[in-house]
Amino acid sequence: MRIVICVKEVLDPDAVDNYVLHGKLEIGDDGKTLTQTSIPRLMNAYDEQAIEAALRFRDNGVECTLDVVCVGADPTAILRQAAAMGADEITTVPVENGSVDGHAVAKILAAYVQSKGGADLILCGRQASDDDQGVVPALLGELLDMPVLTIARDVQLEGDRVRVTRVTPEGDEIVEASCPAIVTISNELGTPRYPTTMRTMKARRLQPDQATLESLSLSADDVRPVVAMSKQYVSSVQGNCEFIDGATADDQASALIAKLRAERVIE
């Protein structure tokens, strides 16, 4: 069974949040790129969990090849991390940062999967923590004509069927489809495993395979963004907090409740 896992390199969302909190996030001259080199570049956390989901199949005795692919500028570090976690193959499709949109990434991934003779299962993180768009898996499903089962907390393979427990607003829903299929993984899956030191050491020397737009028979036109990012700025937050003082917790509590009652926020 061939399982392709699509991963993205993102800026550490906690670091971005921290810079924003302190009013220090820097945006470049192009008016849209976050430029601080001090912000770590990480594998999107949901994608790490997608790799974890795949590794659990192997733990459960499913014979599978795990092929991790990344469309991005220089994702060598995160692909080595994927290899250290247990990926059998790691591939990059280099593109310049910010030069492609979700439509283009989906096209590249679809061409990659086809170049490998297809996949039985494709796993993706539910969304990337930078743009939060979460559209690539669905677009990929359209291009490859596969069903897309989203927001999984659990994935099981039973023969050529995939069974997914989805985290919906109404609670867990269990759905099934025939492979090949695409599944997007949510954080409810649980913490991804930490690679052993030995595996990390070994992965350090690995060079990812490289596919290019040419090798995938894609033209520049094919990957021209349909959705072009023109600007990015820090959201404004109204900061007008009134602090409730008091000598003890009880004093503070009574003062707050009195205020909320006076304003008819509570009865």
Added chain:
Amino acid sequence: MSNALVFCSFDAGRDGIPAGAEEVLTLARKIAAARGVDLDWLVVGAKPAAVDEIAARHGVAHVDQIDDAKLAEASPDLLVAALAGYVSQHSPGLLMMTQTFDARLIAPRLAGRVGAGVVMNVVDLEDTGGGVKATSTAYGGDTRVEYDIAGAAVVGVVADPLLPEPASSSSSPESRSVAVDLGGVDERIQVVQKASTEGPRLEDAQIIVAGGRGLQESENYALVERLAEALGGMAGASRPIVDDGWTDTAHQVGLTGKITRPVLYLAAGISGASQHMVGCTAAKTLVAINTDPDAAIFKYAQYGIVGDCLEVLPALTKAVKGG
């Protein structure tokens, strides 16, 4: 390309119309007016009773409905096929959806199917003369990004930061039944076990008391639940404590949890990360309890208590009960 601007709903929801529909219609009307085109409302599946009245209030020209026995369950392959059929008949220039859980999947699949651009997490739109500029949140709301789409587009709109406003004059929308042949479409995803909603939903709660990692231990989540109960509200949570199993996913507030808009949101031991805050900034009054006076949450809060939530929560419960 580029005829009407279409607002589309299929997520039946509890009252039959997705929460936020009026906010999205308000935004849709702005674009339709800028383009000088009709604003239409497409209902896929059964038409909730209130649609016509709401449509009239927002100056909608046509209420279109695709009804087919196969659409009784909102299953993705059938929904996408129905919507794509509509697009090929009517070629709308812009198709807008309230960003419900289902729309998160349906919008991009439809866009892929019909060759339109797709943008999610949209909080504002502007007509650019045939195309559209969409403003979306990114980094969980820390930043906003503007995207330009030259041609047809499908967008998912986050209604919470928007305000509903009726049209200056109402309309008498014409109802049209749209036939799409779904004969050859089979759903590839089978539901083995449905999600079952039990009791009230956090999205509808008027008062929410939410706890985070500052509660320190799983048992202390009960302090949050007790205050919520005393206030006649519901208990919410940040993601890390849901991940750690202190409470279940239904209580998670935020980007990947529930988007709430209560009258009162009281956050205890929550730092105020952007991804949490998108789920509660629509609250009318936000109160934060945190030991750290520099915690981000105080930037959003109207009232703050710098203190230990393990002491302040029981004190609040006592104050509420004690009158």
